[in-house]
Amino acid sequence: MAYEFISVERDGPVTVVTLNRPDVMNALHSPAHHELHDAFDAFAADPDQWVAIVTGAGERAFSAGNDLKHQATGGGMGLPPSGFAGLTERFDLTKPLIAAVNGVAMGGGFEIALACDLIIAAETATFALPEPRVGLAALAGGLHRLPRQIGEKRAMGMILTGRRVSAAEGRELGFVNEVVPAADLMTAARRWAAQICELSPMSIRASKEAVFKGLDEVSLAAAMAAQMRYPAISAMLRSEDFKEGPMAFAQKRPPQWKGR
Template identity: 80%
Template sequence: MKWEIAMAYEFVQVEREGPVTTVILNRPEVMNALHSPAHFELDEVFNAFAADPAQWVAIVTGAGERAFSAGNDLKHQASGGRMGSPPSGFAGLTSRFDLAKPLIAAVNGVAMGGGFEIALACDIIVASEAAVFALPEPRVGLAALAGGLHRLPRAIGTKRAMGMILTGRRVSAAEGRELGFVNEVVAPGELMAAARRWAQQICELSPMSVRASKQAVYQGLDEPSLETALKGQSKYPAVAALYSSEDFVEGPKAFAEKRPPQWKGR
């Protein structure tokens, strides 16, 4: 199948191939830094992805070779440009807590501040060897309040996270993998192929099972104990949807008939 342009936006490019959507942050002239209009466009993009039953996985990356995203467009802010973001947060993503479909960040360069927060809001991070991560907001009198201060400690532990947060230091892709927030590091020219490989592996599974698993992990982490997480998981919307889905019947049936399952995502 060929990658197709799904819809035209000013600051974002959206492509689709089969059940995979690729979202490209498209402001390379400012290292894909985002301003208010871009946030609202991305809100529309992820709303459409969430609502489309034919789309199962999304890859998020940046246009050009220099940056995934340099975060907040400080020059736009300093010039008095329109500020604000949708309820879904920075990039229409960082406060989007009800998206059960998996997201893959393909980090092709600089992921600073809000750019790093976008990547942390994804479920899997694949990074180019040229990628660099940091939460440098305190250097300009700000703080990483779009999720970075909360997601990073949950991903790598408090002490390791504080070592990055309180210094604003830059971390390479290789160190990011050692710390535990990067899943895979590849050569720059192999980044999108690697991200699509992850997406394809996910698409081989039941979309209903994947969504139930993602939701159970994240909501379970917020439960006060393992016991309450186990007892409460059947009430999570994606888990309940799995139990009543066609895929829930198709999986065991295909196994018994010794054939590949035909997932419907419903």
């Protein structure tokens, strides 16, 4: 499928989605949101794609978030059902997502990264939820994901000031997994993706689903009682991979994962 505002590359079981509006620091408008929705729908539906990496074109920005100039000049800001960037309300995606943050991740750009499972950041990356500076609020998940990921007080320290946080501080706060030189960013992101792909994709999806659905349960006991009803766990238990893993271990050979 041809895209105008993003690019999609497939390398084995890894999909790389690049926000491709560098002239506006990869800020997103309605057509870009809908392209991303379609791209992530395709990724979710493709049994041969196991992990996705999301990054931004150019050296300046991952994404500056909402395209305010487009909005101010009367451009439509309609979102797909999956939310900002086709991700922030995509709650049923069990395949892992890696954000490779190559520069500014502001507002909705930070919310895209927070919607991913891992954040790998270039040393030059910066993060913020500055919406109150322009009379807005981070309603694409930032106000909810950030406290869940780093704790209430740390999150409120960012939210109530709109301050910028460096990649190094982001790692200290706990929302960044690794900080690398800018030139090494995609190599590092692909390394994380390769490590994930060494494992059973059925197990990875079951694990991700159990983590996030379990956090919504009222207690640890309730989460453990409910997990056997989760679709990805049921799929794992019925899969070829569920048989292949123990067989490969017994035969002292690398497993041949099928993802089904």
